[in-house]
Structure formats: structure tokens, C-alpha cells
Amino acid sequence: MRFERNSQNWNTIEQGEKDCFLLTNGLGGYSSLSVIGSLARGDQALLMSAQKAPNVRRHLISNLLETFSMDGTNYVLTSQRMMNQPDLEGFRYLDSFSYDKIPTWTYRIGDVVISKRMVMVHGENTVALQYNIHSEQKHQCRLTLTPMLRFSPKKEEFCEKQQITVNIEQDNLYRIKGAEDVLYVAANAQMQEEPSHLFGPMYFSQDERDGREKQGRTVCTHSYISETETGETQNDINVILSTKPYTYHEGLFDELLHSRQAYEEALLKKAHLSSEIGRQLVLSADAYVVDRESTQGKSIIAGYPFFEDWGRDTMIALAGTTLVTGRLEECKSILQTFAKYEHHGLLPNLFPEGDVEPMYNSVDAPLLFINAVYEYIQTSKDNAFLQEVWDVLKRIMTAYETGTDYHIGMDSDCLIQAGADLEQLTWMDVRVGNHLPTPRHGKPVEINAYWYNDLEIMKQFALLQQDNELAQHYAELADKVKEAFLLKFWNEEENCLKDVLSGNSEENQVRCNQVWVLSMPYTMLPKEKELCVLHKIKEELYTTAGLRTLSPRDNAFHDIYIGSMQERDRAYHQGTVWAFPLGAYYRAWTKYLRQDASDKTSVYKAELAEGIEAIRYWLEEGCLGQLAEIYDGAKPTVSRGCFAQAWSVGELLRAVYEWEQL
Incomplete structure (x- = not known):
């Protein structure tokens, strides 16, 4: 089945958080966000890894803070409800969301279309994302992706005393290390360190509805930046988040996507x-x-x-x-x-x-x-x-x-x-x-x-x-x-x-x-x-x-x-x-x-x-x-x-x- 939503489904951020998606890896790990890409629950995450399958799970990365710059003007693509501060309202630029085995978002800013696809690899604690920026007109564009790190056991808050470091392992491969966790990022983007700072508190609307803890924080230590010029060619930015080190190459996202598609086709054939x-x-x-x-x-x-x-x-x-x-x-x-x-x-x-x-x-x-x-x-x-x-x-x-x-x-x-x-x-x-x-x-x-x-x-x-x-x-x-x-x-x-x-x-x-x-x-x-x-x-x-x-x-x-x-x-x-x-x-x-x-x-x-x-x-x-x-x-x-x-x-x-x- 193909599931589709459009801007009429998220006139407000509250409406956009009613529905979500779930990707899993066969180990107990998962990825889940609302259809507008926000966290509506503290147990949602971009990558919830299974350290020991299936129940010893680590909340590695809550989300990516996505900022798009076009000809010097910045636009925040991320959506997130916040406590005691303005919400992030990237859904204002979100044209559509579809889910047909994998989630796909399409943002539109002027004549520029930004699409995002995402896949979780079976048998691994790996999430792969691909961004595509396209316009027939020439624009100077920059996409900045800032990991919102949690590095904590599932259901536990981020420990503010935890020291997190990021190192370059090789070209297009970065290693993020916390007290107990290591996360690798393979990406065709440049890493830029920044002073460590807390992000939040975020407001989890679904948790408050259910009587659970309604807020949470993450930490940000660095960003991945890709600069491109639109016009005649389309430009893909690929980001692979994993507990294993991937050697980045241009076709890596497509390999991971095709592997997942083949796995699911085999399931359907068998059933x-x-x-x-x-x-x-x-x-x-x-x-x-x-x-x-x-x-x-x-x-x-x-x-x-x-x-x-x-x-x-x-x-x-x-x-x-x-x-x-x-x-x-x-x-x-x-x-x-x-x-x-x-x-x-x-x-x-x-x-x-x-x-x-x-x-x-x-x-x-x-x-x-x-x-x-x-x-x-x-x-x-x-x-x-x-x-x-x-x-x-x-x-x-x-x-x-x-x-x-x-x-x-x-x-x-x-x-x-x-x-x-x-x-x-x-x-x-x-x-x-x-x-x-x-x-x-x-x-x-x-x-x-x-x-x-x-x-x-x-x-x-x-x-x-x-x-x-x-x-x-x-x-x-x-x-x-x-x-x-x-x-x-x-x-x-x-x-x-x-x-x-x-x-x-x-x-x-x-x-x-x-x-x-x-x-x-x-x-x-x-x-x-x-x-x-x-x-x-x-x-x-x-x-x-x-x-x-x-x-x-x-x-x-x-x-x-x-x-x-x-x-x-x-x-x-x-x-x-x-x-x-x-x-x-x-x-x-x-x-x-x-x-x-x-x-x-x-x-x-x-x-x-x-x-x-x-x-x-x-x-x-x-x-x-x-x-x-x-x-x-x-x-x-x-x-x-x-x-x-x-x-x-x-x-x-x-x-x-x-x-x-x-």
C-alpha cells in the first residue's frame, strides 16, 4: 500500500504529529518520526539501535536539525514542538509526504524542490538518508545537517555530563564517540565542529496525552554541510548513520535501498x-x-x-x-x-x-x-x-x-x-x-x-x-x-x-x-x-x-x-x-x-x-x-x-x- 499526505494534513504542527512511520531492522532497533519529521514521543528516534538484540536498545540520534540556505536566506526544514520557546515549523515548506515501504518528504521553497528519502538496513543499526535539491533556475544552495544526539539507554534522558567527540576517520567518514556509544557517519558533506550545546527542551505531545514524560533534550556538537548550485544537474546529498563504519562511495545509498527492497520482495513472494x-x-x-x-x-x-x-x-x-x-x-x-x-x-x-x-x-x-x-x-x-x-x-x-x-x-x-x-x-x-x-x-x-x-x-x-x-x-x-x-x-x-x-x-x-x-x-x-x-x-x-x-x-x-x-x-x-x-x-x-x-x-x-x-x-x-x-x-x-x-x-x-x- 502507498500512504500519502499533503500540506492540507498539516495546517498546524499538531495536525502533522497525528500520524507517524516505523522502520525496523530485525534486531529490535527502529526509526520512527511523525510524518512531518518531528518527535512526538520521547521513544521516537531517527536511530534507536539494538546493542543486544532485541531489548538492550540505545537512543543514539533523535533527529537531524535541517537548515536550507538559498541565495543567502536560511530556511529551517525541521519540524519540532518545543517547550517555552517557538516551535520549529519546517512543515510550512513541506509539500507532501509519502510512504511506500520507505518514507519520502518533498519540500518546496520558491522554485527549488528538496526531496528526502530514508531507508533502514535489515540486520544492522543503520539508517541511510538521501537529499536531492533541484531547480531549473540557478541558485546558490547550502544544506546543513546537525545531529541531535542522545547517546543514552532507551527511555532514559541524555546525560549532560557525557563527553562527546567527533573525529574524521577517512574521507567522508566520521566517528562520533560518547561514554558508551560510537556512531559512524558516512556522508558526501563536510563536517564542521561547533561548541557543544543542549537542544531543547522538546515537547512530546503524544506522551503528554498518555500521561508520560512530555519533554526531553539532546546535544549538538557538529554539523554536516553540503554546498551546491542548482540548474542543469540534480544534486544528491547522502548521509549514512550506523554503528558500523561504511566506506562512502557515490552509489552507497542506492545499494542499501536496493538491498532493502530485495528483502521485502522476498517476504512477499514467500507469503x-x-x-x-x-x-x-x-x-x-x-x-x-x-x-x-x-x-x-x-x-x-x-x-x-x-x-x-x-x-x-x-x-x-x-x-x-x-x-x-x-x-x-x-x-x-x-x-x-x-x-x-x-x-x-x-x-x-x-x-x-x-x-x-x-x-x-x-x-x-x-x-x-x-x-x-x-x-x-x-x-x-x-x-x-x-x-x-x-x-x-x-x-x-x-x-x-x-x-x-x-x-x-x-x-x-x-x-x-x-x-x-x-x-x-x-x-x-x-x-x-x-x-x-x-x-x-x-x-x-x-x-x-x-x-x-x-x-x-x-x-x-x-x-x-x-x-x-x-x-x-x-x-x-x-x-x-x-x-x-x-x-x-x-x-x-x-x-x-x-x-x-x-x-x-x-x-x-x-x-x-x-x-x-x-x-x-x-x-x-x-x-x-x-x-x-x-x-x-x-x-x-x-x-x-x-x-x-x-x-x-x-x-x-x-x-x-x-x-x-x-x-x-x-x-x-x-x-x-x-x-x-x-x-x-x-x-x-x-x-x-x-x-x-x-x-x-x-x-x-x-x-x-x-x-x-x-x-x-x-x-x-x-x-x-x-x-x-x-x-x-x-x-x-x-x-x-x-x-x-x-x-x-x-x-x-x-x-x-x-x-x-x-
Whole structure:
């Protein structure tokens, strides 16, 4: 997809900061600015490097301060909102912005056109920029690029005591050194040192909206200057920012650009999606598949710009980001990584760096892992992989059956219960001090859907392993789970499923978690009740942006996600729209339509087609080409939270893929 904006989209700097772009490098590093080239968040940067993939990240350079001089008159091209001083309003000269795999800006000053292109190199902490200055008339022009350096860990402020030096390594190659960082700049421009000075404080409008730190500073120590005369020839200025030293030559930018283009073409060729939305989501999904240095394998970043790689998010996003896209080796590597870290039948919800032990506070990740292994084997036909992970799968099942950490275990009715006190073990896991806004202790509906699904899967796996006794055990247990589930989870009053069997009022809340009862490979509800659940979700929870986490009829419903962290946390799962459950909802409809031949099928199919097409709108909003984490519960018009979320992209990509197969 091609995303375009023009000057009508930024009559004010506030308007220009509504949308942004994201480039990534497969290591956890990224580049992200608003469409007018400003920083609207403290976690946005021209180059956020991954020092140790994927989570040890360094904020190297926030942006370039761009000043254009034409016939002695200076024009600042950079846009940036500032604290207690005038904003930089380069957007006044910005004619257009386009994003078609790479971002391109076009500025116009009189009869001079200045274009800028940018690419991030896969597998490296490298960002390359190319400026082109063109006019049919003769003008004496100068472009001055001043690095706005941060040289700090991600999420930390620039240390003002830090000494930064810049040296000439060789012709057109410069080395910038800080206390812990080295950045190389290869450019066909002259370096000019200047007295070190702080730039800022800058104002981060999106952070203030979300209740985060709203200001930040960088340091400037030098500039790169290129002088040219317009007229008969076009003039390119190339700047390569990297943690590795590039030897500059005239075709370097084009080499890096073509390498990126070839990489993305290979992704599309491997994925076999035909629709424009599907092909865009294939490219979007690549942002999340990253190296993990500590395990020498692959992982999935949960979201940009805030999150790291988490177990639950990985298992939910895995099928969409790897299986649907044909990246089977990456999928296998991720499953192998998690299998190595199985502990007491649980899998890591968070991989910390260094010597700190992983955190295992997730009741769903191990169950989703079994389903992921099943889907990988179904897709890849790699039956040998079952033997590799068979003991891990059995340990997970035994732990859930006999009981394990965090009060996770099977009750006498064969349903899974989990959690006590302040433990939050499902994806609705917010804790505000000693208060749980969404307590789900007891028997959550989706966890028991996963449990039944896994019992059916493990029955098949046991037969493949020629363990008939174990297969029989899983079969008998699955029958008991189904019987108890159908007896206890149906809510006659609401004509849908209860959210959690807890013995308190929360169990009857109408929530989106029931959608996974319908979307898993093996399900328990009779067809007529599946349709009831789908209609309930459609009536009270469905939006084209995602599913509401709570019905608006509920007194606990929050209509907006904004304010301080505590205010946002209280709304996080209390009505706020999440994008990723929408994938399961669409897949549940696709699954239903495959089995139904009634007169209503055409109506349902048309409605599903409209929903799939509506994904286009959300790809155009916020972070262009990506899908956000969340949206407001009452009127989901503006993205909130992470502007690019793995399970949002993965689940909706999977839904589009299954729709294309319908």
C-alpha cells in the first residue's frame, strides 16, 4: 500500500504529529518520526539501535536539525514542538509526504524542490538518508545537517555530563564517540565542529496525552554541510548513520535501498497473499520478527515503541507473523527457544536480560504454545519436531492437571483455575497498586477453551507417538472438560458465555474473551450457541478497530483511554477496544461460514468482507502501515497505546489470509 499526505494534513504542527512511520531492522532497533519529521514521543528516534538484540536498545540520534540556505536566506526544514520557546515549523515548506515501504518528504521553497528519502538496513543499526535539491533556475544552495544526539539507554534522558567527540576517520567518514556509544557517519558533506550545546527542551505531545514524560533534550556538537548550485544537474546529498563504519562511495545509498527492497520482495513472494491489505500486513509483520542474542534464536517484539518480547504476545502473534507469511524456520526457532525455558510446566512471559531469571506469570502462554506447535506441524509437515518437543508438551499438560505455580491447576470438575491474591495471569493483567481493575481469579473462559483444544491436540500427538494409553487419557479428560464447560459457562440471561467462573459479579460480565472459544481448532459449543456468541459480540463489543473488552452496558465500562498511568490502567481492559481479538472474531466467522450453507450465509459473508476491507482505514491511521494496540471504547477513532502491535498485525493478517482462502 502507498500512504500519502499533503500540506492540507498539516495546517498546524499538531495536525502533522497525528500520524507517524516505523522502520525496523530485525534486531529490535527502529526509526520512527511523525510524518512531518518531528518527535512526538520521547521513544521516537531517527536511530534507536539494538546493542543486544532485541531489548538492550540505545537512543543514539533523535533527529537531524535541517537548515536550507538559498541565495543567502536560511530556511529551517525541521519540524519540532518545543517547550517555552517557538516551535520549529519546517512543515510550512513541506509539500507532501509519502510512504511506500520507505518514507519520502518533498519540500518546496520558491522554485527549488528538496526531496528526502530514508531507508533502514535489515540486520544492522543503520539508517541511510538521501537529499536531492533541484531547480531549473540557478541558485546558490547550502544544506546543513546537525545531529541531535542522545547517546543514552532507551527511555532514559541524555546525560549532560557525557563527553562527546567527533573525529574524521577517512574521507567522508566520521566517528562520533560518547561514554558508551560510537556512531559512524558516512556522508558526501563536510563536517564542521561547533561548541557543544543542549537542544531543547522538546515537547512530546503524544506522551503528554498518555500521561508520560512530555519533554526531553539532546546535544549538538557538529554539523554536516553540503554546498551546491542548482540548474542543469540534480544534486544528491547522502548521509549514512550506523554503528558500523561504511566506506562512502557515490552509489552507497542506492545499494542499501536496493538491498532493502530485495528483502521485502522476498517476504512477499514467500507469503502468497494476494490482496493489497494482506500484502501490506505481510510487510507490517516483519517489524516484529527479531533476533534474540541471548538464546541465539528468533523472537517477536510485542510492540513499538514501548514493549519487548513477551511469551503470551509471541504465542498469539506467532501464526500470523510466521506461518501465514511462510517463515517456517523463524517459527520453529521461536518455539525451540521457549521450549528450552519450560519450568514447572510454564513458559516465560518475559525474557529479562543478563542473569535475571525469566518471569513465568502467564497461565495462557503454555497452552498457546501447544497450539502453536500443532499449527506449525500442520503447516510445515515437520513431524520430526514433535519428537523434539514431546517431553515439554507432556510436562505442561501434567503441570496443569496436577497443579503448578501461581495457583494454576485443574479443579475436580476438570476445568483449569488460576490466580490468587494480586496475581494477574491472563492478558487482562493490569494491577494498580494493591487493586486489580480486572480480577479474573478462578476459571477464565478462554483458558478453558485453550485447555480443551490442547487435550484434543495432545490426543492426536500421543497417537503419533504410539502412546495409546496416554491418548485415551487425554480423550477422556477432554470429554469431562467439555461436559463441565457446557454446564457451567453458558449465561442464559445474556445468551453468551460467562467470562470467568469466580463466584462473584465479574463472572457474568460480557467480555471479548469468549471469542477464543470459537476460533480455536477444536471447540466445544454446538453450532447454534456459537452463532449466539457471535451475535452478542457483534451487538455489544464489535467495532472495525477491534473488540471492546467490556460491554458498554456494564457500569464498569470506561469510554476513553487517556490521562495518568493509573487512569489509563483502570480503563485498559474495562471497555477499551483492542485490535488483536478482532482477528479471532473474523476467523470465527470464517470458520462458521465454511460449515454453514443457510440462506443467511451470503449476508454474513458480505458483513465479513466489509470488516476485512475496513482494516485499510486503520492501516492509514496513526502509524502508517501498522495496526495499533488499542483504541477508545466508546468511539474508537484515534489509536492509543503502542502505535504498532505484533498481535494486532499478526491476528488480523491471519484473518485476512483465511478470508482469502474462503
